[in-house]
Amino acid sequence: MERNASFFTIARSFKAIFLDSYGVVKNHRGLIPGVQGTINYLRDSGKTLRILTNDASRSPEQQAARFEHQGLKGLQPEEIITSGMMAHMYLVHKAKSGRVAYLGTPDAAAYILRADCPSVPVSDIDLDDIDDISAMVFLDDEGFDWNQDINKTVNLLRKRNIPAIVANSDKLYPVAQNDVSIATGGIARLVESILNRNFIHFGKPDSQMFSYAFDHINQYGQFGKSDILMVGDTLHTDILGGNKFGVATALVFTGNTSPDTVDLDISASGIIPDYICPSIVH
Amino acid sequence: MERNASFFTIARSFKAIFLDSYGVVKNHRGLIPGVQGTINYLRDSGKTLRILTNDASRSPEQQAARFEHQGLKGLQPEEIITSGMMAHMYLVHKAKSGRVAYLGTPDAAAYILRADCPSVPVSDIDLDDIDDISAMVFLDDEGFDWNQDINKTVNLLRKRNIPAIVANSDKLYPVAQNDVSIATGGIARLVESILNRNFIHFGKPDSQMFSYAFDHINQYGQFGKSDILMVGDTLHTDILGGNKFGVATALVFTGNTSPDTVDLDISASGIIPDYICPSIVH
Amino acid sequence: MERNASFFTIARSFKAIFLDSYGVVKNHRGLIPGVQGTINYLRDSGKTLRILTNDASRSPEQQAARFEHQGLKGLQPEEIITSGMMAHMYLVHKAKSGRVAYLGTPDAAAYILRADCPSVPVSDIDLDDIDDISAMVFLDDEGFDWNQDINKTVNLLRKRNIPAIVANSDKLYPVAQNDVSIATGGIARLVESILNRNFIHFGKPDSQMFSYAFDHINQYGQFGKSDILMVGDTLHTDILGGNKFGVATALVFTGNTSPDTVDLDISASGIIPDYICPSIVH
Amino acid sequence: MERNASFFTIARSFKAIFLDSYGVVKNHRGLIPGVQGTINYLRDSGKTLRILTNDASRSPEQQAARFEHQGLKGLQPEEIITSGMMAHMYLVHKAKSGRVAYLGTPDAAAYILRADCPSVPVSDIDLDDIDDISAMVFLDDEGFDWNQDINKTVNLLRKRNIPAIVANSDKLYPVAQNDVSIATGGIARLVESILNRNFIHFGKPDSQMFSYAFDHINQYGQFGKSDILMVGDTLHTDILGGNKFGVATALVFTGNTSPDTVDLDISASGIIPDYICPSIVH
Known part of the structure; x- marks a missing residue:
């Protein structure tokens, strides 16, 4: 483990850089100051870049537009990989008929659910008419009434033994310096606990998103695992996932992990990044 | 285990009868038809009666009034013991200063929280002014905005290391023939899972409510444990609690347990009632 | 909460004192030095005394003899209440026929299992002849081959849907200054996890042992809950159980809890003793 | 989902076949009768073959030798991928110094642990001399005294905050028609529960083994995910892992899943294989 490393120096040793989005490129205050310089540097050095995010709420196109709107130029939708895309591929592969029920926003539904299958928000379901519902998907923590629609989801899943898919396994996301909000994965865990x-x-640390990104960049070049660096702010998702997939990993302090507790966090979890650097802007 | 027993016949062997409320005296359709006759019979036979309920949302006075309003006459507030009363006694004993935060209705707050301590619904809390908050109480699943106030509770408990008390440990309650609703205990478990x-x-199967009822009836007469029958519709709360407390137990089929699955449920759980009877009205 | 209190001073306000055994009266080094003086003082002051212990491995008679052997005089078997006794009462009440299988020592089996029912150690069971086995009891972490007999227990409980009873819910017990051993409750949890x-x-914090002790002392005198002090070294068993039962509680530092972390432990758990005193000998 | 399919017919549509070992190629009685024919057929048809097994107890060389010894000819060590190999790669990548402690057999230690790092079975550890122990690895459920060495592991991990790695996440493995044994993952879960x-x-359903196999076969040919069929007997490991990785999946009835309960298992889990066939021999 190399500490206090400069991200720019580390990056030189790799052909491809995978970045987590929240906590690495931006946080609750907006873009990490100076991040445009990092992106430019990586582009100029010919690095291949991918964003791997457990934020399933928006499509790659929308996330790219949002980066642009926040002032970060040059990230292409093709470079953004979301846990929602993994859920989408599962549904395409495995849920081929019937209506798909969901909790979340129309935006998330639009890119995660199959275009060729009818879908229905839980709020619009008539619990007396559910025989054709073939799957339940947890897309986002927004876009529905928690009290009414989580309860309705519990009843739907008691009456219909169907696959339930969670597009983002995170329990929490930060919304301010010290404030968090329950994420899709937290809501799904409530329903799992109620139903036993x-x-x-879907989502990091599962190696699937890494595998997808790996295959994707190999369509445009030739990359082995040792050519890749995963950068993240969270030991249990970014670093564990990268380590298990077999790529090098760098932990940054612009998100969930603080320099004050990092040693304790690493030894307690046994999740060891190859590099620790303050941020991706130095 | 005696099956297909007549409740009237069983009751003859006991001096005191403890009844669960929901699933025994009433259910989602209202009073169990004929239950007034049972109450009258128990009164006429000189039995001592107590209702032991995990419904913390209303005070004994309100629950007695509700029974009256639904058409069941003669249940006194003193005969109704709620899990909320147990939480109240804990707070009286252990939370002696500061403001108490809560999720739930003003009705539940009025009888569970201490009259002499200031209390505040989570919705009214300013997260920048919480230094004097000394406890968090989960009272009910109603009376607040789930999305906003559960998230606020998570943040309150991240910032303040204070006791969190759950006035009703049930995960679910029935709201219609086949529909359930997440109860206070389910919401508390979500927050526990998020915060680890x-x-x-509080609430059955913990033997505390049994102990309270036992002490209470012994203020008016002399009762040993073998003089008491606990009647309930749920193996994991009513019957387990009664068995562990050491009183006789009877399972009825007017609530959570169905005659079709009762044998499997008993053998799988290892919770064995002394009697099984269809309802308390025969 | 009163800190740095003298146990002798605190004890004056109560008519009955309930003591945890391990961590209060003795620990891995033997008797707490000076504890004979405390017992003598309590006797001389006319206090009623009970030991409440989650150690199910030995009968009250054996535990009294062991205290005597270690040099502590004057504790009567009638004053010692074990979680095993609670399991025994459950079995008497609810397991009336068939052979009872167990993991543990013959000593524990002798006082916990019913004298009038045949019992069999798991090691002696023939898995092809188990139709008459009516219950499985986890008595102790000793007295059997873990590998062979825990696996056999898993298979027994897969084949027979019977009650499984745990005579001591503790996961761990201390065996030296910094060393612990997995207790009966830990082994039971392994099997629960495998079988889902x-x-x-049985055992503290469940209020049953408190209720039993309360009833028992009331056969010899008249005691209300406010007359009783529970003394323990563990927040999650002794203090939580005492608090929920409604008696006063005192935490000591001769066992699981250290003065260095007590404030953090109390605020993190929300379990608040009425008194904190270094030990019962001052 | 296609039911009652012939494995030979299904296999025709794929260029590579991934087989689980236990429950597919062999079971507690030995080789599945006729399986040599299947292997021969796949070879003759030019299919690429890999065995993906959560059995970490033996190296690919040993597993190949064992197949040979049981009478199945022609499986090469290079075609066998174990969860232990994944643990090995993790250790190579992330545990670079100090002694590595383990529970398991010398055979498992020999191929999973790093050849260039000293390792020590937990039984040989002196708990007063552990400052240089850098990781703990759960290799196998055999090769140690459960009582003594699991307790010692608990104490080691209480004293040293080091990574703990589980080479096989399975909780159970079958040892006879109706008998199971607790596997490495079950023992690890006991220690996790004790230590919180x-x-x-490591192991299926994590997509890592799939990713490794995918990369491996692509060194010898060109395979897309749609060219691959994963065959397994267990929904939660083989089929879920295959589905999440994005390859086609076939469920067989020669192991954990029975035709009587398959519909219930599929609907309850939401894990849907593309094909169901009785075995790989028809």
């Missing part, structure tokens, strides 16, 4: 069932969860 | 902490839960 | 089932657990 | 920590687990 386990759902199918 | 365990709160202090 | 919940067993019936 | 989560370890780093």
Whole structure:
């Protein structure tokens, strides 16, 4: 483990850089100051870049537009990989008929659910008419009334033994310096606990997003695992996932992990990044 | 285990009868038809009666008034024991200063929280002014905005290391023939899972409500444990609690347990009632 | 909460004193030095005394003899209440026929299992002849081959849907200054996790042992809950159980809890003793 | 989902076949009768073959030799991928100094642990001399005294905050028609529960083994995910892992899943194979 490393120096050793979005490129205050310089540097050095995010609420196109709107130029939708895309591929592969029920926003539904299958928000379901509902998808923590629609979801899943898919397994996301909000994965865990069932969860640390990104960049060049660096702010998702997939990992302090507790966090979890650097802007 | 027993015949062997409320005296359709006859019979036979309920949302006075309003006459507030009363006694004993925060209705707050301590619904809390908050109490699943106030509770408990008390440990309650609603205990479990902490839960099967009822009836007469029958519709709360407390137990089919699955439920859980009877009205 | 209190001063306000055994009266080094003086003082002051212990491995008679052997005089078997006694009463009440299987020592079996029912250690069971086995009891972490007999227990409980009873719910017990051993409750949790089932657990913090002790002392005198002080070294068993039962509680530092972390432990758990005193000998 | 399919017919549509070992190629009685024919057929048809197994107890060389010894000819060590190999790669990448402690057999230690790092079975550890122990690895459920060495592991991990790695996340494995044995993952979960920590687990359903196999076969040919069929007997490991990785999946009835309960298992889990076939021999 190399500490206090300069991100620019580390990056030189790799052909491809995978970045977590929240806590690495931006946080609750907006873009990490100076991040445009990092992106420019990586571009100029010919690095291949991917964003790997457990934020399933928006499509790659929308996330790219949002980066642009926040002032970060040059990130392409093709470079952004979301846990929602993994859920989408699962649904395409495995949920081929019937209506798909969901909790979340129309935006998330639009890119995660199959275009060729009818879908219905839980709020619009008539619990007396559910025989054709073939799957339940947890897309986002917004876009519905928690009290009414989580309860309705519990009843739907008691009456219909169908796959339940979670597009983002995170329990929490930060909304301000010291404030968090319960994420999709937290809501799904509530329903799992009530029903005593386990759902199918997508997102880091599962190696799937890494595998997808790896295959994707190999369509444009030739990359081995040792050519890749994963950068993240969270030991249990970014670093564990990268370590298990077999790429090098760098932990930064612009998000969930603080320099004050990092040693304790690493030894307690046993999740060891290859590099620790303050941020991606130095 | 005696099956297909007549409740009237069983009751003859006991001096005191403890009844669960929901699933025994009433259910989602209202009073169990004929239950007035049972109450009258128990009164006429000189039995001592107590209702033991995990419904913390209303005070004994309100629950008695509600029974009256639904058409069941003669239940006194003193005969109704709620899990909320247990939480109240804990707070009286252990939370002696500061403001108490809560999730739930003003009705539940009025009888569970201490009259002599200031209390505040989570919705009214300013998260920048919480230094004097000394406890958090989960009272009810109603009376607040789930999305906004559960998230606020998570942040309150991240910032303040204070006791969190759950006035009703049930995860679910029935609202219609086949529909359920997430109860206070389910919401508390969501927050416990997000924070990775365990709160202090009240309600059956914990033997405390049994102990309270036992002491209470012994102020008016002389009762040993073998003089008491606990009647309930749920193996994991009513019957387990009664068995562990050491009183006789009877399971009825007017609530959570169905005759079709009762044998499997008993053998799988290892919770064995002394009697099984269809309802308390025969 | 009163800190740095003298146990002798505190004890004056109460008519009955309930003491945890391990961590209060003795620990891994033997008797707490000076504890004979405390017992003598309590006797001389006319206090009623009970030991409440989650150690189910030995009968009250054996535990009294062991205290005597270690040099502590004057504790009577009638004053010692074990979680095993609670399991025994459950079995007497609810397991009336068939053979009872167990993991543990013959000593524990002798006082916890019913004298009038045949019992069999798991090691002696023939898995092809188990139709008459009516219950499985986890008595102790000793007295059997863990590898062979825990696996056999898993298979027994897969083949027979019978009650499983845990005579001591503790996960751990201390064996030296910094060393612990997995206790009965830990072994039971392994089997619960493998089978995805919940067993019936006995021991503090469940209020049953408190209720038993309360009833027992009231056979010899008249005691209200405010007359009783529970003294323990563990917040999650002794203090939580005492608080929920409604008696006063005192935490000591001769066992699981250290003065260095007590404030953090109390605020994190929300379990608040009425008194904190270094030990019962001052 | 296609039911009652012939494995030979299904296999025709794919260029590579991934097989689980236990429950597909062999079971507690030995080789599945006729399986040599299937292997021969796949070879003759030019299919690429890999065995993906959560059995970490033996190296690919040993597993190949064992197949040979049981009478199945022609499986090469290079075609066998174990969860232990994934743990090995993690250790190579992330545990670079100090002694590595382990529970398991010398055979498992020999191929999973790093050849260039000293390792020590937990039984040989002196708990007063552990400052240089840098990781703990759960290799196998055999090769140690459960009582003594699991307790010692608990104490080691209480004293040293080091990574704990689980080479096989399975909780159970079958040892006879109706008998099971607790596997490495079950033992690790006991220690996790005692310590209230989560370890780093390897094995299906994690997509890592799939990713490794995918990369491996692409060194010898050109394979897309749609060219691959994963065959397994267990929904929660083989089929879920295959589905999440994005390859086609076939469920067989020669192991954990029975035709009587398959519909219930599929609907309850939401894990849907593309094909169901009785075995790989028809």
